[in-house]
Amino acid sequence: MRSRGLAVLALALECCQQALRCQAEDEGTCPAGSPDCGLGEGGGDEARCDAWARSCECQLDPEFMLRHCAQSCRLHGGHCVDKDASCQRVALGKRCTPDQWGACPKLCKLHRAERRRIREGGKKTKKKLEGSSQIKEEKVKCVRKETRGGLQDTSVATMFERIEQSEWAKKYEPTVLSRDPWIIHFGRLLTEQEVADLRAVAEDSRYPWVPSALEGGQSAEGHRTSESLLCTSGDCQRDLRARQAHLVAMNITGLGLPAHEFLQMVRYRSGTYHNEHFDTDEDFGSSAPGHRIYTMLAYLSTVPDGFGGETSFPRLNLTVPPKRGSAVLWTNVRADNPRKRDSRAKHASLPVRSTNARGERGEFTKLAMNLWFHGYVVRNQPPECFTAPAGY
Secondary structure: OHHHHHHHHHHHHHHHHHHHHHHHHOOOOOOOOOOOOOOOOOOOOOHHHHHHHHHOHHHHHHHHHHHHHHHHHHHHHHHHOOOOOOHHHHHOOOOOOOOHHHHHHHHHHHHHHHHHHHHHOOEEEEEHOOOOOOOEEEOOOOOOOOOOOOOOOOOOOHHHHHHHOOOOOHHOOOEEEEOOOOEEOOOOOHHHHHHHHHHHHHHHHHOEEOOOOOOHHHHOOOEEOEEEEEOOOOOOOOOOHHHHHHHHEEEEEHHHHHOOOOOEEEEOOOOOOOEEOOOOOOOHHOOOOEEEEEEEEEOOOOOOOOEEEEEHHHHEEEOOOOOOOEEEEEEEEEEEEEEOOOOOOOOEEEEEOOEEOOOOOOOOOEEEEEEEEEEOOOOOOHHHHHHOEOOO
C-alpha cells in the first residue's frame, strides 16, 4: 500500500510540475526543451468548432483551431484543402503566383478573400472560450513586444562578444570569421545524438519535402533548387528532439523561444543550389517582430572537400564547408542600427557537385537546419504584422 501511495504522490507532483511548465511557456519564460501542453483538443464548443471548420477557419486561423478544435478540423475542414504538397507554401499575406493558383485554387481564393477583409479594416476574431457565440469584427493591431534577451537587453555586438569571450561557449568550438559584420563558426554545435535526432524528426514528419520557395511564397525557379521541410505542425513543435535544437540556440544567443521562428530543414542533392539572397526583408525593420537579426545554419551531413555545398558570403570572401554537427551564426542587420539590413550579409549555398576537380565522382546530399531569430516576439504574430509598421 505504501508503494502505491508513493506512486500516486509522484504522479500528482509530475502533474503539478507540468502545469507550472505550461504556464511558464505561455508567458514566454519556459525553457525550449520543456514538454509542450495545452495543444490539441481544448474546451471549445463542438457545434461552433464544427461551424468554423466548415467555413475554412482551420486554414485561416490554424493556431487557434488546431489548439481548440482539432477534431472538427479533421472531420469538416477537408473541403477547404488542396491536395498538392506545394500548397503549404501559400502565405496569407502574399498574392498567389500563377503556378500556385493552378495547384492551390481553394487556398488562394480563400486567402484572397481574407486579405480583402483585412484591407477593409476588419478581421474575424473568435471568442470561443469567453462564452460569446458572436464573431466580433475588430482591427488587427501589430504591436512590438519585447522578449527576454532581445535587442532591448543585448546589442548585436554584445551577443557575439559574449560567445567569443565566455568559457561556457568553448565546448561549441567557436571561431570568429568576421567582426564586421559578425559571423561565428562553431566546429561542434550539435552532438552526434542531436544530429541523429534532427534527421529523425525530418524522416518522421508527416509532411513531404517540397521545392524551396523564396520569401512570401514567391517562385524560386532559376534562383533556388533546394528542398525544404518546415517544422510548423503541432507534432513537430511538440517533438522534444526539435525543441532541443531551440534550447541549444537559446543557450548561445540568449534569445527565448518567443523570438525564434519555427525551424526549417533544407536539403541539397547533387546539382542543387541557392543563389545569393538575404534572410531578411527591408520591410521587416519597422514591423512588430523586427528583422531576422540572426541566422543559425547547422549542418546535419558532411559534403567532402571539393564537392561543393559551401555557404558563401561573396562580399566578405568567406566560405563555410558543410561538416556534420558544425554550424555558422551570423547577423543580418547592421550592428549600429538593427533596423537596417546589412548588405554584406548576402549569401549563397553553392551547388553540390557530383565530380571534384580531380575527376573523382560521388553522390552527396547536404542536409541542414535553419533557425531565424528576431529582436522581438515573433511567435503568434498575425501574418500581416511581418511587414506592416508596428502600432498601426
